Amino acid sequence: MDDHGPVLVLTNPYDVTADLVLRLLSERRVPVARFDPGIDLHAGASLTTGYRAGEQWGTLRTSSRELDITRVRSVWVRRPSPYAGPPGLSPQDRRFAAEQALWGVGGILASLPGARYVNHPWHNRAAEFKPSQLSTAQRCGFLVPSTIITNDPGEAREFVASFTGGAIYKPLWNSPYRVDGRPRSVWGREVREDEITDAVSVCPHLFQAKVGKVFDARVTAVGDQLFGVRIDSPDLDWRRRQDLMTCTPIEVPTRVARPVAAYLAEHRLVYGAFDFAVTASGDWYFLECNPNGQWAWQPDGTTTAVAHALADWLEKGFDT
Known part of the structure; x- marks a missing residue:
């Protein structure tokens, strides 16, 4: 087994996308702990942390393992369930418990010393606001409608x-x-x-x-690696009927790749799912960037490449 600390994956039990990366980490014999704090804490899991004499210590116990949270090498904030509070309480007490969990457990998991985050939850949240996306995109040099x-x-x-x-x-x-x-x-x-x-x-x-587009494009960024896909759909919003769209790999132009790198740096993101509308003259108009967007729906080669890129980042951590 790898002698470095484990990778902590925060996601729900139905997240099949996370399974792709977890399988790769398992093949590499990288220790992994999967944890859904919004659910698992009501099903026997426990989390404790303390601060003393200039040090932090802590333990996460789940149904399958126990780990020292100060040794976690990286955290993948994928799709954890919302903090809803334990069932069976009155609405007021459940709301109180949920808020305490968000600010307590959420704060602990966002403050693990020495861990590399993909992405840090606070950076994810800041990057989800559409006005911030548009403002940052303009500063970074994207064309914006x-x-x-x-x-x-x-x-x-x-x-x-x-x-x-x-x-x-x-x-x-x-x-x-x-x-x-x-x-x-x-x-x-x-x-x-x-x-x-x-x-x-x-x-x-x-x-x-409205952009006079001839196709849409998705650029999935993992660090400095970019994976482009052309999306052809009969709908203005291709997400509406994904069974009618076709996806093919596409090269990401340098004039797009440079603003992508600047955008990630400004929002302090490792991962980003960028959507563009591409015109007949080859102009790529920035539409949005989902800092935690889905990616396993893309062609098999692209999906596999993204999974490997994410596994590389998680395996490396900050101390290796």
Whole structure:
């Protein structure tokens, strides 16, 4: 077995994407602990840490192992369950427990001494805000479609009317939404001036000039390694009907790779899933960067390459 500390993977038990990387680490005989703090702490797991005489100490105990958290070499913050509090409590007590877990356990797991994070949870959170993404993208040299974020219906109508090539609406966050008790997704879609009502005043809305794209592109970044995929879809938002899209590997132009590196550095990210709209003239317009986006849906060669790149980062840690 590897004589260095273990890799800690924070994710839910149904995360098959994480399994791809865990399998590689197992083949390399790298010790791994899988932990879902939002669930496991209510199923017998325990976490303790202390601070004394200039040192930190701590132990994580799960159903299958016990580890010294000060020896963790790297932490992969994948898809852990939300902190919901233990079942069986009153709503107020459950909410209290959930918040204590977030600020306590979440704080411990984000502060492991000497561990390398992919990505650090606080950096993930900061990089998830769309306004921050757009601002950073412009500073780093990406082409960014004209965009407005507003809760003023008049401003929204004026903005949408100003683009003869059309405009689109996007949600600022993928908030859970239900209609008649059934979950619904809010996709990016074209919007006309006459569709914008005073309901815009309820909350901020993001409107953006429609890019005359010929295809979409996903660039998955792991450190300085970039994996590009061309996405052809009949839909404006290819995520809507992924069974109708086709994906093929594509080279990432240098004029795109340089801003990607700058963007990752500014947000202090190791991993990022960048989405672009590509025009007939070869311009790549930045749409967003998901700091924890899914990647195992891509062609097999790309998926395998991303998995190896992530395993390399996690295996290395900071002290090897």
